Amino acid sequence: MKLLEKLSKDRIKEGEIIEIENSTNNFLPSYLGYFFVALSISDNDFLTMSIIYFIIVLFVFYSQTNYFNPFLLILGYKFYKIKTKGGLSLLLISKKEFKKSDEVIIEKVYRINNSTYIDTQKSEV
Structure with missing residues (x-):
């Protein structure tokens, strides 16, 4: 700030x-979706988690919702x-x-x- x-x-x-x-309220479903994706990844699968979150970061960046900060x-x-x-x-x-x-x-x-x-x-x- x-x-x-x-x-x-x-x-x-x-x-x-x-x-x-x-x-x-339009952005809330997106962030809930990210949370449920995180819950579905097993603890030992770091590579899959990294790939999924890389793809999510790309989608968020190109959709311009990256300025919606829950904080x-x-x-x-x-x-x-x-x-x-x-x-x-x-x-x-x-x-x-x-x-x-x-x-x-x-x-x-x-x-x-x-x-x-x-x-x-x-x-x-």
Whole structure:
């Protein structure tokens, strides 16, 4: 979290977001699947386990779900798929609770990559 200050900063202006969807629960089945794969590998089969986890890492990396970190859930972050007026689909990681697209106004977000942003400001509850 301390390294976020080194990322480039951006902002989400009023009216820029046309659609928002909470995707926090969309990633849970994937991580449960990884857990059950781990349970099914016998203790002495290190080669099979290594190959399976290498393939899983490739799938996670290329599906861009690698930014979904269960540790962020523990810290209170939520994951949102947002669509902008320009037609871009982005992943927003924030502690704030958003229900409607017009509620998304964030003065400072950090750009992790071209399609993933994190908001570190606390929720105004």
